[in-house]
Amino acid sequence: MRLDWTTHSRPIIALSPMADMTDSAFCRVVKEVTNGAPLVVFREMVSAEAVVRKNDKTLGMTAIHVEERPLVQQIFGSDPATMAEACRIIAAEHNPEGFDINMGCPVYKIVHNFNGAALMNEPKLAGDIVRAMKKVINVPLSVKIRLGWDDKTQCIEFAKALEDAGADLLTVHGRTKMQGYSGVADWEAVGRVKSAVAIPVLCNGDIHTAEKVKDALAQSKCDGVLIARGALGNPWIFRQINDVLNGHELFAVTFAERMRIVRRHLALHVEQYGDHGVPLFRKHLSWYFKGMPSMKMYKDDMMKAATVDELNTVFVRFETDHDANDVTTFRPILLTKK
Numbered sequence: 001m002r003l004d005w006t007t008h009s010r011p012i013i014a015l016s017p018m019a020d021m022t023d024s025a026f027c028r029v030v031k032e033v034t035n036g037a038p039l040v041v042f043r044e045m046v047s048a049e050a051v052v053r054k055n056d057k058t059l060g061m062t063a064i065h066v067e068e069r070p071l072v073q074q075i076f077g078s079d080p081a082t083m084a085e086a087c088r089i090i091a092a093e094h095n096p097e098g099f100d101i102n103m104g105c106p107v108y109k110i111v112h113n114f115n116g117a118a119l120m121n122e123p124k125l126a127g128d129i130v131r132a133m134k135k136v137i138n139v140p141l142s143v144k145i146r147l148g149w150d151d152k153t154q155c156i157e158f159a160k161a162l163e164d165a166g167a168d169l170l171t172v173h174g175r176t177k178m179q180g181y182s183g184v185a186d187w188e189a190v191g192r193v194k195s196a197v198a199i200p201v202l203c204n205g206d207i208h209t210a211e212k213v214k215d216a217l218a219q220s221k222c223d224g225v226l227i228a229r230g231a232l233g234n235p236w237i238f239r240q241i242n243d244v245l246n247g248h249e250l251f252a253v254t255f256a257e258r259m260r261i262v263r264r265h266l267a268l269h270v271e272q273y274g275d276h277g278v279p280l281f282r283k284h285l286s287w288y289f290k291g292m293p294s295m296k297m298y299k300d301d302m303m304k305a306a307t308v309d310e311l312n313t314v315f316v317r318f319e320t321d322h323d324a325n326d327v328t329t330f331r332p333i334l335l336t337k338k
């Protein structure tokens with residue numbers, strides 16, 4: 001399967017990379033419920049240094065199930081030679097359809113070492129990383145950035161430097177590093193990057209419902225969108241985006257469908273992580289049932305369950321109490337935008 005950002009159908013719809021979330025199990029679930037609509041998944045970031053050190057856990061995180069393809073593996077790091085070597089190793093082992101560089105992560109653990117968003121202050125180094133990676137891969141290379149460190153216009157020159165270095169696509173999260181997740185994503189500012197470069201640009205930030213895709217595309221004039229938190233506990237969002245774009249009635253997620261996918265996700269999660277997968281799955285349970293009033297009665301038991309059987313016992317009680325056809329949207333939208 002080949003990925004070509006210039007000829008890919010428009011708008012490009014993609015799952016954004018999320019550490020500890022967009023692992024193989026979640027990407028498989030998202031693909032399964034998307035019902036065949038075109039979707040590219042971006043895997044959570046891995047450290048280039050850990051890959052080069054042949055850290056087993058990190059290399060394991062880059063394994064790909066065939067159903068997930070086309071898949072883009074995101075990498076973070078700041079040394080061009082190490083980034084290139086990490087790509088070479090991952091490509092040889094797992095052959096993702098694309099690579100992405102994290103130049104937008106704001107957390108201290110990442111930026112203090114010139115990784116993530118810190119690279120936005122180092123355009124020469126950022127360009128060197130892109131050039132070094134391009135030399136060793138034969139798949140598209142994209143870069144995920146923010147609007148800037150603390151200046152929303154910094155992305156313009158930075159995006160041009162990345163394009164000159166050979167980047168094939170950019171994603172812009174419409175906030176600065178200093179904003180973190182506060183305020184609202186500025187889709188018009190993302191659009192200024194789109195006007196400044198010839199390569200495709202994806203708009204990211206606060207696109208939390210299928211309907212918002214149209215607004216984000218209209219305001220940014222981008223080639224597509226990258227969806228992160230909107231997909232947590234809501235893998236159906238990509239199917240719903242396809243419905244919105246094609247003028248179909250929005251796919252309604254019944255309680256029965258929600259429980260079917262929670263069980264399927266749990267099974268894939270345990271397949272990936274073994275027994276340890278059950279406690280690790282709690283973060284997903286919180287998202288699947290976020291904002292659901294009746295959840296209060298079951299939450300403690302769900303969070304205490306240590307095995308699939310224990311969890312299933314709680315699910316069965318929960319189902320007995322709930323109308324299988326209920327299509328109430330439980331999760332309050334994370335941010336209400338504009």
Ligand SMILES: Cc1cc2nc3c(=O)[nH]c(=O)nc-3n(C[C@H](O)[C@H](O)[C@H](O)COP(=O)(O)O)c2cc1C
Pocket residue numbers: 016017018019020021044045074102103104105144173204205206207208226227228229230
């Ligand atoms: C739990 C979590 C983990 C994240 N991990 C990554 C990551 O590994 N790489 C990355 O580029 N962005 C990461 N992000 C940022 C998202 O990809 C995205 O840019 C941001 O959440 C804004 O989009 P949204 O409003 O659709 O959530 C993460 C976000 C969250 C919430």
